[in-house]
Amino acid sequence: MPRLTLQHSIYTLDNQLLFPPGTFLTEETLDAIIDSHKAYSCKTYPLLLFGSVKEDCLNFLSTPPYETIFLEKKQINDLLNILETVHLSIPILESLDYFKKHDFYTYAHILMVFALSTLLAEDLITDCQERMQLSATGPTHDFGKICVPLYILKKTTPLTKTERGFIEHHATAGYVLLSYYYKDIQNLACEVALGHHERKDGSGYPRGILLKHHLVEIIAVSDIYDALIKPRPYRSTAYDNRAALEEITTMAEQNKIGWDVVKALIAHNRKSKIHYRETKISAEKRGTPPSYNVYGVIAEEEKTGSHD
Numbered sequence: 558m559p560r561l562t563l564q565h566s567i568y569t570l571d572n573q574l575l576f577p578p579g580t581f582l583t584e585e586t587l588d589a590i591i592d593s594h595k596a597y598s599c600k601t602y603p604l605l606l607f608g609s610v611k612e613d614c615l616n617f618l619s620t621p622p623y624e625t626i627f628l629e630k631k632q633i634n635d636l637l638n639i640l641e642t643v644h645l646s647i648p649i650l651e652s653l654d655y656f657k658k659h660d661f662y663t664y665a666h667i668l669m670v671f672a673l674s675t676l677l678a679e680d681l682i683t684d685c686q687e688r689m690q691l692s693a694t695g696p697t698h699d700f701g702k703i704c705v706p707l708y709i710l711k712k713t714t715p716l717t718k719t720e721r722g723f724i725e726h727h728a729t730a731g732y733v734l735l736s737y738y739y740k741d742i743q744n745l746a747c748e749v750a751l752g753h754h755e756r757k758d759g760s761g762y763p764r765g766i767l768l769k770h771h772l773v774e775i776i777a778v779s780d781i782y783d784a785l786i787k788p789r790p791y792r793s794t795a796y797d798n799r800a801a802l803e804e805i806t807t808m809a810e811q812n813k814i815g816w817d818v819v820k821a822l823i824a825h826n827r828k829s830k831i832h833y834r835e836t837k838i839s840a841e842k843r844g845t846p847p848s849y850n851v852y853g854v855i856a857e858e859e860k861t862g863s864h865d
């Protein structure tokens with residue numbers, strides 16, 4: 558349970574304020590909002606049948622590099638079988654519509670993190686129940702981005718410190734919102750939302766704690782990979798696949814993420830489909846990262862005007 562002071566407000570998609578900025582988050586404050594919501598029954602609906610999710614997923618999976626990762630028809634069929642089991646409550650599913658309409662990158666991203674983490678979990682997690690639980694967290698890992706102003710999510714120039722704080726807020730916001738909708742702060746989806754930007758060496762956010770949860774780590778690696786291979790507002794050109802995998806390998810060398818998840822990802826990127834434990838990773842770096850990339854560059858605060 559995080560004990561931290563919120564820098565920004567947390568609100569639902571229908572604009573219900575759950576917590577204003579300055580709230581000190583404790584188990585008691587979270588329990589209070591969960592209690593206020595207990596009487597509402599949240600109907601669930603199959604993710605795959607929601608909007609154009611199935612069609613969009615299949616489209617995204619057929620584009621490089623996912624077409625190599627999901628090379629075998631059986632992998633796609635297995636994935637669809639798991640997708641079919643995922644049911645989410647309507648307010649959570651509505652966030653997919655929100656992202657599809659206002660931030661298409663995030664919409665595609667959450668579906669591919671879902672697909673990739675499900676595939677990696679097949680290799681890395683032996684417990685079937687745990688694998689199913691993990692799969693249901695991919696589509697919600699960035700749910701908290703509904704609390705980040707769209708102009709910040711789409712900004713192409715360096716962020717100010719305040720704007721960077723807003724981006725980082727999405728992890729805590731996702732944790733609170735999912736606790737509220739699941740009425741359970743222990744739900745794995747809440748842990749994933751809160752922890753997927755933490756790193757094994759403590760260099761991540763929002764808490765800067767050591768990432769120890771293996772299931773969260775699988776989402777974290779899937780998240781990093783999908784972000785690298787796509788153009789982003791702050792980097793108009795995507796990493797090519799080789800450079801992306803090398804970047805992730807470097808993160809494993811720095812003990813930010815674990816080798817087993819990285820090896821599983823690299824194994825699926827090879828057409829030979831060798832078992833991940835037999836995968837050899839070269840230390841040589843030959844990829845060329847994009848030349849324009851302002852990720853991590855901090856701009857001076859604007860003196861006038863506010864978008865929030």
Ligand SMILES: [Fe+2]
Binds near residue numbers: 698754
């Ligand atoms: Fe995220």
Ligand SMILES: [Fe+2]
Binds near residue numbers: 666670698699
């Ligand atoms: Fe993400």
